[in-house]
Amino acid sequence: MKRQHWARIAGIIALAAAILWLMGRAPICRCGDVKLWHGVVASAQNSQHIADWYSFSHIIHGFIFYGLLWLVAKKKPMGWRMTAAVAIEAAWEVAENSPAIINRYRAVTLAYDYYGDSILNSASDIGFMMLGFFIARRLPVTATIAIAIMMELFTLAMIRDNLTLNVLMLVWPVDAISIWQAG
Template sequence: MTEMVEGRRQQQSFWFIACALVLLVQIVAEHMMGRVPICTCGYVKLFEPVVKSSGNSQHIADWYTPSHIIHGFLFFGLTHLIMRGKPLSMRLFVAMLIESGWELLENSPIIINRYRAATISLDYVGDSILNSAMDAVFMVVGFLFAWRAPVAVTIAIAIFFELLTGWLIRDNLTLNVLMLVWPVEAIKTWQGGI
């Protein structure tokens, strides 16, 4: 019995280490892409409250942080459905691959230019490495929260985050995806009214 427990513990350790390596690869890749390590302002803030500012997407957290927590909720649900019976640590690894892949794509010229062309983010320059890495960490927070919390609570928090950010900054995960994939001029006009 103790051998089984020890084997399980080693397997979980392997996948958690693999998650950390994925984050490290993301950080190194973004450095090689020329991303700035921290805000060009020269300091680090815990939270950047102004969306239309040069500090947005540059510090530890911002108004898009709830979207990354929701990513964690969604990736937990997805891996729960398609990887039933697999260890949580392996499922978290898959979530990290998806999130880190998105962070690399999001900070590539093709997506940065798409944001500038199709959304109100005309001055978007991409994330700092710090912000991007923290986006992945916040996804992990969301994933682990969804693992421990009742489904109804997780869904309620996701809806609350979407409504709150939609009201405060006229943007959220749903609108962000919609405007990136299929821009709606009326939404762009409404979002520009901040």
């Protein structure tokens, strides 16, 4: 990828961080720590550090964006497609941290204590999407799909949640799933 694409990507991430700051998001966890991994979903520190169980979902976002952009913009340079993917992911990070989406998560998912991501976590989520995009670019489609399925099953087994359930429960909550997730 050319420098101009990396500059645009950095600008998009900086713009998203600035918007999140203006929305009142904390730069890092309010606990004052910066952890590489935080694995306790039902805690105030979830979505506050560099990586957590939902990082797997953002890698899958990268797989999905790579595939979709390959379908609709395959003649565009790779740097253009990555920049577009980063813009989409950054827009989601801003939307996800809006009061409307935070309240929706709290109302219909198990995220009762969810108050939004830290800016660090949002930027890291964008980075994990980029990782997924690069992986999808390098691997055959079947391998990428297999990895996505394995990550979905792994997080389902570990935390009773994954990208599929997260989207389903956000858009169309199912009481039986909510009860099962509560354990």
